[in-house]
Every structure is written in structure tokens, then in C-alpha cells.
Amino acid sequence: MTTTGFFTDSTLCIGCKACEVACKEWNDVPHDGFLWSGLSYDNTLSLGHSTWRHVKFVESATTIGAGGNAAEHMTWQFSSDVCKHCEHAGCLEACPTGSIIRTEFGGVYIQPDICNGCGYCVVTCPFGVVDRNPDDGRAFKCTFCYDRQKAGEEPACAKACPTQSILFGDLAELERVADERVAKLHAGGMTDASIWNPKDSSVGGTHAFFLVRGDARQYNLPSNPVLPTTLLKPAWSAAAAAAGAIAFGAVFAFALLGRRTQNAERRT
Amino acid sequence: MTSYHDLPLLKPPVWTWEVPAYFFVGGAAGAAAVLGIAAQIAGPRNEKLARDARWIAAIGANLSAPLLIADLGRPDRFLNMLRVFKPQSPMSVGAWTLAVFGAGSTAAVFVPNKTVRNLASLVAAASGLVMSTYTGVLLGATTIPVWKEHVDLLPVHFGASALASACALLELRGNKSDALNALALGAAIFESLPAANVEEKLLMRLAGALSGPVPLALRLFNKRKAAAASTLLGSLATRFAWVEAGRSSAKDVKSAL
Numbered sequence: 001m002t003t004t005g006f007f008t009d010s011t012l013c014i015g016c017k018a019c020e021v022a023c024k025e026w027n028d029v030p031h032d033g034f035l036w037s038g039l040s041y042d043n044t045l046s047l048g049h050s051t052w053r054h055v056k057f058v059e060s061a062t063t064i065g066a067g068g069n070a071a072e073h074m075t076w077q078f079s080s081d082v083c084k085h086c087e088h089a090g091c092l093e094a095c096p097t098g099s100i101i102r103t104e105f106g107g108v109y110i111q112p113d114i115c116n117g118c119g120y121c122v123v124t125c126p127f128g129v130v131d132r133n134p135d136d137g138r139a140f141k142c143t144f145c146y147d148r149q150k151a152g153e154e155p156a157c158a159k160a161c162p163t164q165s166i167l168f169g170d171l172a173e174l175e176r177v178a179d180e181r182v183a184k185l186h187a188g189g190m191t192d193a194s195i196w197n198p199k200d201s202s203v204g205g206t207h208a209f210f211l212v213r214g215d216a217r218q219y220n221l222p223s224n225p226v227l228p229t230t231l232l233k234p235a236w237s238a239a240a241a242a243a244g245a246i247a248f249g250a251v252f253a254f255a256l257l258g259r260r261t262q263n264a265e266r267r268t
Numbered sequence: 269m270t271s272y273h274d275l276p277l278l279k280p281p282v283w284t285w286e287v288p289a290y291f292f293v294g295g296a297a298g299a300a301a302v303l304g305i306a307a308q309i310a311g312p313r314n315e316k317l318a319r320d321a322r323w324i325a326a327i328g329a330n331l332s333a334p335l336l337i338a339d340l341g342r343p344d345r346f347l348n349m350l351r352v353f354k355p356q357s358p359m360s361v362g363a364w365t366l367a368v369f370g371a372g373s374t375a376a377v378f379v380p381n382k383t384v385r386n387l388a389s390l391v392a393a394a395s396g397l398v399m400s401t402y403t404g405v406l407l408g409a410t411t412i413p414v415w416k417e418h419v420d421l422l423p424v425h426f427g428a429s430a431l432a433s434a435c436a437l438l439e440l441r442g443n444k445s446d447a448l449n450a451l452a453l454g455a456a457i458f459e460s461l462p463a464a465n466v467e468e469k470l471l472m473r474l475a476g477a478l479s480g481p482v483p484l485a486l487r488l489f490n491k492r493k494a495a496a497a498s499t500l501l502g503s504l505a506t507r508f509a510w511v512e513a514g515r516s517s518a519k520d521v522k523s524a525l
Contacts, residue, residue: 039273039275040273042273045273045275046275046276048279056272058272060270090411093354093356093357094356094357094358094359094409094410095354095357095359096349096352096354096357096359096360096362096363097345097348097349097351097352098351098352098354099348114345114348114351115341115342115345116340116341116342116343116345116346116348116349117340117341117342117345118339118340118341118349118359119281119282119283119339119341120357120359120406122279122281122282123278123279123281123410123411123412123415123514123518124409124410124411125278125279125411126411127277128276128277128278128279128518128524130279131279131282132282132341133341134282134341136341137340137341137342138341138342139341215270217270217271217525218270218271218272219272220271220272220275220277220521220525221525222277222524222525223525225411226411226416228409228410228411228416229356229409231408231409231410231416231419232356232358232405232409234408234419234420235358235404235405235408235409235419235420235422235423236405236423237420238401238404238405238408238419238420238421238422238423238424239398239401239402239404239405239423239424239427241423241424242400242401242404242423242424242426242427242428243397243398243400243401243427245424245427246299246302246397246400246401246427246430246431247302247306247393247397249431249451249454250302250303250305250306250431250447250451251306251309253306253447253448253450253451254303254306254307254309254310254314254445254447255306255309255310256447257445257446257447257450258307258310258311258313258314258445258446258447
């Protein structure tokens with residue numbers, strides 16, 4: 001099986017949220033409540049148990065010369081966020097039930113019939129993607145439309161995207177397409193365009209990667225995500241040191257002081 | 269530095285009160301099993317203390333499982349915790365450790381055969397060492413900034429807190445022992461170090477005071493039971509303070525990016 005990926009190009013996104021709607025329709029994802037956030041056109045605010053695709057509306061100072069903006073106008077960029085389907089996934093490694101698995105397409109998938117809602121994936125995802133549904137009790141996130149992929153179909157969001165901002169396909173092929181796209185944008189003068197894919201971090205790259213403009217952090221895309229499993233060595237070393245101290249402390253304390261009390265009482 | 273509308277990147281822990289309560293109960297029970305074996309080795313003089321310690325371990329273990337099950341989103345699926353064993357998941361290691369510790373500590377008080385009971389006590393003590401420290405690993409090996417920044421501290425901090433609370437429970441059961449006092453003093457000294465108190469928030473300050481300087485001073489004036497009571501409250505508050513610290517730390521988008 002080929003490893004598939006998402007390449008989301010924010011320079012093509014028009015903020016229509018068709019991906020969000022298609023995802024909800026196909027996957028039967030519950031509503032997010034009816035909240036007017038006042039933050040640009042974004043009323044869902046983040047990925048979560050009821051939002052598996054999320055269109056961000058990034059407002060920032062303009063870069064003159066690209067996109068036809070005048071200096072007095074801010075830029076308005078859109079980007080459809082999604083589970084990153086990490087090469088080394090924190091949620092998958094932390095899941096104690098084996099509910100979270102790597103599919104034959106390389107995606108990260110929560111098996112809903114096994115998840116018992118322990119919530120550990122929530123705090124081990126470097127991107128704040130996985131979330132527990134308080135009504136249902138289980139953890140949910142983008143399934144990479146595992147069911148559709150098994151049937152040879154592309155995920156619902158990519159299918160619905162009217163501008164091909166969301167591309168789905170063979171991961172290696174998409175990475176080539178993305179590099180070409182960046183080169184083309186740079187040649188056209190949009191020099192702040194770049195690919196966000198943390199290949200040099202402990203996450204080891206993501207199967208869903210993004211083309212963004214300017215600082216990726218304004219899209220809440222972290223520059224150096226940390227895979228929690230890399231912290232196991234210092235954590236267990238500290239635990240072993242503490243356990244050793246407790247064991248030796250207890251044995252010595254009773255061996256020395258336990259007997260002294262005994263002798264003292266014998267003398268009296 | 270820029271972020272997306274200053275919205276948090278990370279999700280806060282979804283754990284309810286049962287989880288920090290379990291950190292306290294499981295930690296104290298685990299350390300009690302260790303104290304029980306150590307007292308038993310030291311001689312028959314400590315027989316009552318060792319028996320009390322075994323009971324504390326067994327009761328704590330049997331309180332721990334219901335606490336953890338109650339926190340699950342799907343409590344009826346708790347057995348899925350033992351569906352696989354994953355050394356790379358501290359939660360999986362913890363679930364298996366609790367299963368072994370529960371069996372060992374319970375057998376150590378209920379099995380009629382003395383040899384089997386002693387073996388069970390050994391199993392309980394070995395898994396008890398993990399019980400009293402692994403919860404620090406569980407918090408440290410995550411993406412929550414305040415937890416992962418203290419990944420070296422948390423297992424030691426929670427271990428010291430567990431040891432202190434086990435000593436405290438035994439003292440409150442009426443065991444007057446210089447060994448317990450010495451161990452509790454050691455833990456109180458560690459808990460008084462500035463390294464163990466990282467947050468300015470009231471709950472962590474309170475937890476730190478009740479675990480460190482207060483019992484330390486009380487023990488120097490030989491008020492052991494008062495020190496024990498303070499330690500227990502401090503140990504419980506410590507776990508709640510750290511889970512709470514994680515909750516607010518998850519909102520800090522600047523540290524997460």
C-alpha cells in the first residue's frame with residue numbers, strides 16, 4: 001500500500017469551509033455549538049472532537065508586492081487545518097489500549113470500538129488535535145477518511161475543496177508537487193511562501209503538511225514540535241533514581257533505627 | 269511572537285478529580301508496601317508496623333482501580349487497558365503495574381499461607397516502587413509545557429511525596445518509629461527545596477508548605493502526628509496542584525509554539 005498524504009496550500013484556500021462541512025457530513029461529526037467568536041470569520045477556533053477540518057482566518061500585516069495588497073490593508077489568509085498524521089505520532093505511542101493504530105495508508109486512526117476514553121492521547125499530541133468528546137466519552141480526530149481510502153476514494157474534504165487547496169495523494173508525489181509550487185510562488189514574487197513540515201523535529205515529519213506564508217506560528221503551527229516519547233529516558237531515569245532512593249532509604253532506616261529502638265527498649 | 273489569535277495550541281488535560289486523587293492514593297499505597305518489607309526485614313520488633321503497612325498498601329490498591337475507572341470516558345471498557353502492553357506508554361506501564369500491585373498487595377494480607385504471603389509482599393514492594401514514582405513519568409512525558417519542562421523533577425517529587433504520605437499514614441495509625449521519622453524528615457527536606465515548588469499559584473504554594481517546611485518544623489519539635497497530618501494534606505494538594513498547573517499551562521500558546 002502506498003503512503004498517502006494531504007498537501008494543504010493556503011495560497012489557494014478561499015475560506016469557504018466546504019472541507020469542514022464535507023467532513024462533518026461524511027463522518028457524521030456532531031455540531032460545535034453556535035458561538036460567534038468575533039475572531040475574523042472563524043467560529044470553530046480549533047480542531048477538536050467535533051472539528052476534524054478547521055479553516056483558519058489569519059490576519060496579519062501585509063507584504064507589499066505580493067497578492068496585490070496596498071500597504072494600508074492587512075493580509076487575510078486562509079488555511080484548512082487537520083490532524084497532521086505524524087510520522088512518529090505521540091498519541092499513537094501513548095495510547096494504552098492499542099486503540100490508536102497506523103493504517104496501511106500510513107495514517108493515524110483511532111479505533112472507536114476499542115478507545116476507553118482515558119484521555120492520555122489528548123496531552124501527548126504536539127498539535128492539540130485529539131480531543132475527548134464529553135458526551136460520548138471517547139477520543140476523536142480526523143480518520144484520514146480511512147473508510148473512503150479503503151474503498152479507493154479520496155477523503156471527503158479533498159473531494160469537496162473547490163480550489164484544490166487540499167490535495168490528496170501519494171505522499172512522496174505530493175511533496176514533489178509542493179516543492180514545485182513553492183518555487184513557482186517564489187518566482188512570482190511571493191517570497192514568504194514556505195512548506196511547513198517538521199521533518200527535523202522528533203515528530204519526524206507529517207503526512208499532512210502545509211504551504212503557508214510568513215511565520216508558520218501565526219497559523220499555530222509550532223516550529224519544533226516534541227514527540228513525548230523522547231522524554232521517556234529522562235523521565236524513567238528520574239523515576240529509577242527516586243525508586244532506588246526510596247528502597248535503600250527504607251531498608252537502611254529500618255535496619256539502623258529499627259534495631260536501635262529495639263536495643264534501647266531492651267536496656268530499660 | 270505571533271500566534272493564531274492568541275488561541276491555545278494544545279488541549280488541556282480532560283482528567284477529572286479522580287486522577288490526582290489516584291496519584292496520591294496509589295503513590296502512598298506503593299510506598300507503604302516498600303516500608304512494610306523494609307520493616308519486616310529489620311526484625312520481629314516491627315511486626316505491627318509491617319502489618320499496618322501491608323494493609324495500607326492493599327486498601328490503597330483497591331481504592332486506586334475504582335478511581336481510575338471512574339475517570340475513563342467509557343468506564344465499562346476499563347479492561348481494554350490490559351489488552352496490550354506498551355512500554356513506550358507510561359499509561360500502559362501504569363495500568364499493568366497497578367494490576368500487579370493490586371494482586372500482590374491484596375494477596376499479602378489475605379492469603380493464609382505465610383510463604384505465599386511473603387512472596388506477595390515482595391511483589392507488592394517491587395511494583396510499589398513503580399507505583400510511587402511512575403505518575404511523574406506519566407505527566408512528564410507529554411506535550412504540556414509545565415509538565416515536560418519538569419520531566420526530571422516530577423518522578424522524584426511525587427516519589428518523595430508518596431514516601432512521606434506512607435510514613436504519615438503509619439504514624440497516624442499509632443506506629444512510633446525512629447525509622448519512619450527519619451524517612452519523613454528526609455522527604456520533608458527534599459520537599460522544602462525550591463526546586464520542588466515551581467509555580468507561584470496559591471495551591472502549589474500551599475501544597476509545598478504543607479509538604480516541606482511545616483512538617484519539617486513540627487518534626488524538629490517532635491510533633492510527629494501533627495507533622496504527619498500536614499504531610500498527608502500537602503501530598504494530596506501537590507497532585508491536584510500539578511494537574512491544575514498542566515491545565516493552565518496548556519493555554520499558554522507561546523510556550524507551545
